[in-house]
Amino acid sequence: MNISWSAYGILCLLLLGLLPACSEKIERKAAAVSILKPCPGFVETGKPPLVYGAECGELTLKENPADANSKDISVAILRLPAISPVANADPLFLIQGGPGGSSIEMANQIHSFFADVRKNRDLIFVDQRGTGKSNPLRCEQASPEDLKLPEAKQTEKYIALMKNCAEKYQHNAAFYTTVDAVQDLDAVRIALGYEKINLWGGSYGTRVALEYARRYPEQARTIILDGVAPVSIALPKYFARDAMAALVAVNNECLAQTDCAAEFGNIVQKAETVLQRLNALQAKGEPLEISYEHPRNQQTESLHLTPRTFSSLIFMSLYSRDLTVLLPRAISFAEKEDYRLLAALSALSSENAQLMNIAEGMRYSVICNEDWPLLSVSDIEQSIPFFGIPFVKDIQPICALWPKAQLPVDYWDPIKSDVPALLLSGKHDPVTPDVWAQAVAAHLPNSTSLSAAGGNHSISSEGCVPQLIAQFIERASMKDVKADCVEKIKPLPLVLGANQKKAASSAADNYSSVGVSSVSVSSIDMSSSGSAE
Structure with a gap:
């Protein structure tokens, strides 16, 4: 039923018992018009x-x-x-x-x-x-070609882009807290x-x-x-600690499930093995290109898989219940040098980042003025990386140059x-x-x-x-x-995943099979860069 606001006002007057509520509704409408x-x-x-x-x-x-x-x-x-x-x-x-x-x-x-x-x-x-x-x-973003550079060059390029961004907003950023x-x-x-x-x-x-x-x-x-x-x-001080705790929890659940333990084993150890292999390839200057079918449209795409890409993927997959359930299989396959499922998860994670559409200038105005001041010199020196990602040291050069804001003393x-x-x-x-x-x-x-x-x-x-x-x-x-x-709201059985046959355990009977193409992407998930929550 489509009621104009004048008609709605008359209706309100007729509903004598609802006069106060109707009056408030009309006043709010008038205020916003x-x-x-x-x-x-x-x-x-x-x-x-x-x-x-x-x-x-x-x-x-x-x-x-x-x-x-x-x-x-x-x-x-x-x-x-x-x-x-x-x-x-x-x-x-x-x-x-x-x-x-x-x-x-x-x-x-x-x-x-x-x-x-x-x-x-x-x-x-x-x-x-x-x-x-x-x-x-x-802020200006790295180009697709930049993402194929060695990781050290990528980092150098990103910091240069953020330096330009800080200069661009040097007179504005302080008012975006x-x-x-x-x-x-x-x-x-x-x-x-x-x-x-x-x-x-x-x-x-x-x-x-x-x-x-x-x-x-x-x-x-x-x-x-x-x-x-x-x-x-104090972003990103606790990223590595909290992310590893989440991954260990998933690993422990896998080891406690008979089917998962038998098929995938210790995924933390396997992730370390994959990371070492990728580090070795990077040291030799032999980039790993993965060809895979995109889980949304089955179009053939390629992924430049670096150590940081791999570690970031684990980190971002832990944001999502649907992606977490696929981690044991993806890591286990990668340990066997089959990276296709890993690449598919990377594609879904990238979609997530695109949905977020993060404005990096605003993000760093918050983190560098609100969180970074809480990190001490020892916090920075003793920070622990997450599978090679030095979250704290990554952001240090950016916050060192970002415009400063004045916040209330009680903030x-x-x-x-x-x-x-x-x-x-x-x-x-x-x-x-x-x-x-x-x-x-x-x-x-x-x-x-x-x-x-x-x-x-x-x-x-x-x-x-x-x-x-x-x-x-x-x-x-x-x-x-x-x-x-x-x-x-229990953890999903970790044996479920792409092409997984129905599990024999009764627990799995309560869930429908989860294929990669059915994974949902929540916009509540945060940035995939590892620099924000």
Whole structure:
């Protein structure tokens, strides 16, 4: 039923019992009418709007919030209106990770998981300044030919590109931090006429949600933190530790499953063998080119497999539940010098990175100003690589030259808040495991933490979690909400994979066969470069 707003207002007047809610709805619509319009449709874009009634717009703000004479920038907004004609007054703001990812682009992948929330609440997606369509700080990327250079040359080329990027944004980058982002979120809240809001954040987005709760405690009704990444995570200080813990967990599960142990054995040891072989080939100047069929379209493609490519693939596969289940087979095949499945996983991981569409200028403005200051000289010197990837030393030369920002003196203090909070974690998360949720929860007295044994980086789309999120937002509490269903989110049987025959174990009977071509790609996953979460 399509009701104009004038007709809707009359309808509200007739529903005497709903007058307050109708009045609020009309006021919010009036507040937003100047900045939100119907999103472009099929004629303009070749695609229909994300949902019926979707609204798009932008809010003009100052690049330097403290300087009224600073240049104007636009912050892009997407609103998916509640299905109910008398929606609740407190919407859900959804914040992308990265740092550097677009929340509006993320909406394409995740909005359906929040369908229960949208029954009664608007869903709001705001491209954080420096990302998406909000004055993105983009850096020049390496060319396909650059990716065929020896790894040392690739690193040299990348640092040169980031140096140029830092010079390009030397007068801007200081205003693209988390503190600036939460000021923008509140400006959007005001512009859209909302008094209170709920916030969901994934990975780095959890930091934004936490900071909003600290700076605007009266406006934050609830926060949902999926893959908790407080500033104390000090990117990328703990990447190697947390990623190895996730891989060891997968390895232990494989060794505990009779079929997996018999077929694949110790995948950590096999990964070391593959890495040593690739290092030897690189030392000889004999690059390894893999020809394979792309899992989406079966077109023949090639992969330049280097030690770093191999290690990055393991790291990024641990982000995804679907890719993790294929790791034992891919590593075991690679150890036997069959790299085709590994190459297929690399293709899927690359798609993931493209979906994220990371704005590297914004990413480094966050990491180099918020995380890097927490790393000491000894942290850098004693940092441990992950299968040869020196995450900390990789970013050191970039942060050394990146423009500096001034942050509030309390920015690095633990965030203490009474705002009701739901914290979500996955056991196989290589960057934001449960230990970070526990650290944050210690300062949130009204928080509930849930961890999924079969979860990876973000569990909001897994099992019953979407329904739990909806109940939490509805009640602003987890009291009397039965959350034991999270325990049923188990690790997938690791014998499942491409061309795998049905396993004999009864456990496998509960799952359909997972082929490479069926692997889903979640936009909540973060950057594939290994420099961001």
